[in-house]
Amino acid sequence: MLISARPTGLSSAEAAARLAASGPNELTPTTKEESLWHAVLEALADPMVLFLLVAGVIYVITGDRFEATFLFGAIVPVLALNLSLEQRSLRTLRGLRAVLSLEANVVRDGVVVRIASRNLVPGDVLVLAEGDEIAADAIVLSGHDLQVNQAVFTGEPEPVEKPARALLFAGTTLLTGSGFAEVTTTGRHTRYGELVALAEAAKRPPTPVEQAVRRFVFWIAIVAIITSVIICMLEVIRGHGWERGIVAAMTLLVASLPEEFPAAYTLFLAFGNVRMARSHAVARDNRVLEALGAVTAIATDKTGTLTEGRLTLSELWHPTSSDDSLVRAALAACDAQPIDPLERAIFELANARLPDAVAWRLTCNTGAEYPFSATLRRHSHELPLERALFVKGAPDAILTLCKQGPIAEAAAAVETLAGRAFRVLAVARRSNFVATGTREIDEADLELLGLLAFRDPVRAGIAESVAACRKAGIDVWMMTGDHPTTAAAIAREVGIAADRVLARLEPAQKLAHVERLLAAGEVVAVTGDGVNDVPALRRASVGIAMGMRGSPAAREAGSLVLLDDSFRTLADSLWLGRGFELGLRQCFGYLTMAHAAIILSALLLPLLGAPLVYLPIHIVWFELIVHPTMSFAFQDPLPASELQRHPPRRGALLTIPEMSASIGVGTLLGILILALYFFGRRSGEAHGRALAMAALFLGNFAMVLALRLDGIRRASRWTLVALMLPVASLLLAFALPAARSVVQITPLAWNEWILAASAALATGVLARFLVHQRYLAPQKTT
Numbered sequence: 001m002l003i004s005a006r007p008t009g010l011s012s013a014e015a016a017a018r019l020a021a022s023g024p025n026e027l028t029p030t031t032k033e034e035s036l037w038h039a040v041l042e043a044l045a046d047p048m049v050l051f052l053l054v055a056g057v058i059y060v061i062t063g064d065r066f067e068a069t070f071l072f073g074a075i076v077p078v079l080a081l082n083l084s085l086e087q088r089s090l091r092t093l094r095g096l097r098a099v100l101s102l103e104a105n106v107v108r109d110g111v112v113v114r115i116a117s118r119n120l121v122p123g124d125v126l127v128l129a130e131g132d133e134i135a136a137d138a139i140v141l142s143g144h145d146l147q148v149n150q151a152v153f154t155g156e157p158e159p160v161e162k163p164a165r166a167l168l169f170a171g172t173t174l175l176t177g178s179g180f181a182e183v184t185t186t187g188r189h190t191r192y193g194e195l196v197a198l199a200e201a202a203k204r205p206p207t208p209v210e211q212a213v214r215r216f217v218f219w220i221a222i223v224a225i226i227t228s229v230i231i232c233m234l235e236v237i238r239g240h241g242w243e244r245g246i247v248a249a250m251t252l253l254v255a256s257l258p259e260e261f262p263a264a265y266t267l268f269l270a271f272g273n274v275r276m277a278r279s280h281a282v283a284r285d286n287r288v289l290e291a292l293g294a295v296t297a298i299a300t301d302k303t304g305t306l307t308e309g310r311l312t313l314s315e316l317w318h319p320t321s322s323d324d325s326l327v328r329a330a331l332a333a334c335d336a337q338p339i340d341p342l343e344r345a346i347f348e349l350a351n352a353r354l355p356d357a358v359a360w361r362l363t364c365n366t367g368a369e370y371p372f373s374a375t376l377r378r379h380s381h382e383l384p385l386e387r388a389l390f391v392k393g394a395p396d397a398i399l400t401l402c403k404q405g406p407i408a409e410a411a412a413a414v415e416t417l418a419g420r421a422f423r424v425l426a427v428a429r430r431s432n433f434v435a436t437g438t439r440e441i442d443e444a445d446l447e448l449l450g451l452l453a454f455r456d457p458v459r460a461g462i463a464e465s466v467a468a469c470r471k472a473g474i475d476v477w478m479m480t481g482d483h484p485t486t487a488a489a490i491a492r493e494v495g496i497a498a499d500r501v502l503a504r505l506e507p508a509q510k511l512a513h514v515e516r517l518l519a520a521g522e523v524v525a526v527t528g529d530g531v532n533d534v535p536a537l538r539r540a541s542v543g544i545a546m547g548m549r550g551s552p553a554a555r556e557a558g559s560l561v562l563l564d565d566s567f568r569t570l571a572d573s574l575w576l577g578r579g580f581e582l583g584l585r586q587c588f589g590y591l592t593m594a595h596a597a598i599i600l601s602a603l604l605l606p607l608l609g610a611p612l613v614y615l616p617i618h619i620v621w622f623e624l625i626v627h628p629t630m631s632f633a634f635q636d637p638l639p640a641s642e643l644q645r646h647p648p649r650r651g652a653l654l655t656i657p658e659m660s661a662s663i664g665v666g667t668l669l670g671i672l673i674l675a676l677y678f679f680g681r682r683s684g685e686a687h688g689r690a691l692a693m694a695a696l697f698l699g700n701f702a703m704v705l706a707l708r709l710d711g712i713r714r715a716s717r718w719t720l721v722a723l724m725l726p727v728a729s730l731l732l733a734f735a736l737p738a739a740r741s742v743v744q745i746t747p748l749a750w751n752e753w754i755l756a757a758s759a760a761l762a763t764g765v766l767a768r769f770l771v772h773q774r775y776l777a778p779q780k781t782t
Helices: 012-022 036-044 047-062 065-099 191-201 208-237 241-256 260-278 288-294 323-332 341-353 355-363 395-399 407-419 462-471 484-494 507-519 531-539 552-557 567-607 616-632 656-683 685-712 717-735 737-743 750-776
Strands: 103-108 111-116 125-128 137-149 159-161 173-185 281-283 297-300 312-317 378-383 388-393 402-404 423-431 446-455 475-479 524-528 542-546 560-562
Touching: 125 137, 208 241, 208 567, 241 567, 260 281, 260 288, 260 567, 260 616, 281 567, 288 542, 288 567, 297 507, 297 567, 312 323, 312 341, 312 407, 323 341, 323 355, 323 388, 323 423, 323 446, 341 355, 341 446, 388 395, 395 407, 395 423, 395 446, 407 423, 407 446, 407 484, 462 475, 462 484, 462 567, 475 484, 475 507, 507 524, 507 531, 524 531, 524 567, 531 542, 531 552, 542 552, 560 567, 567 616, 567 656, 567 685, 567 750, 616 685, 616 717, 616 737, 656 685, 656 750, 685 717, 685 750, 717 737
Parallel strands: 297 475, 297 524, 402 446, 524 542, 542 560
Antiparallel strands: 103 111, 103 125, 125 173, 137 159, 137 173, 281 560, 312 446, 378 388, 388 423, 423 446
16 A cells, blocks of 8 residues: 555665675574585494495405495485484475565565564664564654564563654564654564573583493493404415404494484484374474483473463452443443453453443544553543543552542452452542543542453363372472462462462562572573573473463574473473383493493404404394384374373483493394304304304393383384384395395204293393393382
8 A cells, every 4th residue: 555644664676685684684694504415414323334435445355246235325325314303404494494484574666565573674664553462673753553562572561662763673562553664674683582692502411321422422432442453463364364453453443433312312203293292392402301301390381381471361250330331331441452362351251241231442533642651550541422431451550540430349359359369450430521632530539340350261181180190209399470469379270389489570580580590400491482581491401381372592502392382282292201211221221231242252263363254244134124123113202191290300311320231132132143143153153153143143032021021012013014024034144045135144953942032031031030120110209
């Protein structure tokens, strides 16, 4: 539409030039880490990929084209898995960025147009209307009754008046009025963007699991490299040549490197994050599952998390009036097109009970009007046809102006209603009204008509979730800026202890309380929705932002975003974190046993001068089929009801006694493998290798069953299929002559299969009693 006597704004050409100069109005620009080529390079750095490349090149040099082709072909699934996990993470970030996108009405070429907020530039003229979210920092040019909600910065929901030349900030919301404002800064240069940049600068350190895995991989890699060099030199000294020496060294090196640990960690995170997304929670930091499993304290806000975040007009108080007359008076005191949540709740109730009254309010003319003032805390409208001024506002602001009506009774009713977690408005009227134009005079000598009691209903299932958290050893705190009486009433309803309720908190006080909990050794999850919550969200062990009503800065600072803003979703995420931690601990215990067995059997044979039991093709077979599929068996979480009975785990994921026990079980399997190898070698090297491979595969299967027997009964069909794949591949390798030739084994007699199964059974029994029952079984609370 064309406008006149108003700002003409920028021309399209000038706006395009400024956009090219200043860049898009975005808080989270795309980085190189989000490019496909970066993901490919990250995938190529995988130790398994490097091993396959080096081993394939060696076989090309030695002329073994079949082995080389097989090894190069095995790179494809490894790269595909890594790229798939990386792209899933990128899609999550891009989805969040799309959620944060806005649109804005601006003046371009003298015409009001609606554009994507990312295309705003300094100098653009914003057309302001009630309900708009301000998309960039701007200065007010002109306006009428402009009032802004700046709670994202201050934490307080009270409207802030914005006269001409006042500053508007990106991320705030226009509650009332209309006008024009000129954009001054965009994107990362806005006040909002600066806070986001500060939040990003405070990087979270690596998690305890990441640190433990890095240390473990580093020291094992050092030992493996030194040992592999020694094995290579021994092979050369014995006259077997450099080719065999390098192959032997590479085989031992890759068999020793515990790259499965970070791979399993990544796999568990991927599955856990998918499960969280299905339950309406998005992990912005892929590592958040680990921290969720260890949470011991939750500092939750009230509005929108414990409650539904919407006000409903629940009760009417009027000792002398009627319900209908009180509702009509409340409608008269509202704007005809309400934007304020309280006014919307009044219209919602009136639509249900008195649709004719709503129609009346929409059509009747309004005379004098005094807008809501944060100082006076009241709002009034004159209806000339009624010859009356209708006023509504905070009870203490209205009751002092009233000369008629049940004033004393209303004061007592306000206390009672507030104690029941109601937000109360008083409604009054001045009859035979003649406007003077002076607010103090016009709003005096009122008649009190009654009280409106609004309630933000508690979400369904919150009390049960709070009880489950407390049962699981998690302390629940409420931290809110609301009135202490209201906060205490909601706390009683949901089951939060009275001494765990902190009301009327400033942002600095919220952060200080989080600091105290952390200093006491707690692992703290904090919820927040505004810019004022960013420090606490960043400082917490787990920062949890609201996806529906949360500000972009809060979502950027949080490591977890609740798409439905519900505490119940938060609690469900905690149980997923517990399941992730338990499954990962058991998986790491299994991988420790498996590696100990392989390293022992791969290391001792060259030292004894015997032929290698494992060739590169066996390592590929084991690393691409056995370890991934066996690890998959641990990712099925236990039911939430079971996980709630176990306390949060403190300390290392695997302690030294647990690691020692796992290594002991793996050592037993390694010794049994060597014994069977030498036993079978009487019928040839290939036969000894066949018996050793059978014991190794069946032993791994037995160890998984020992650690996960309770969960296998409830495992998904895909987990059961994955668990059977290694055994199926072993049986196929023995059944098909071509496969036996490739992996260089010979058929086994039935009694030899019994020997291999017996070795596996002994390993499984020891794993069950030495590792699982003593260490990796979750300890129940008392």
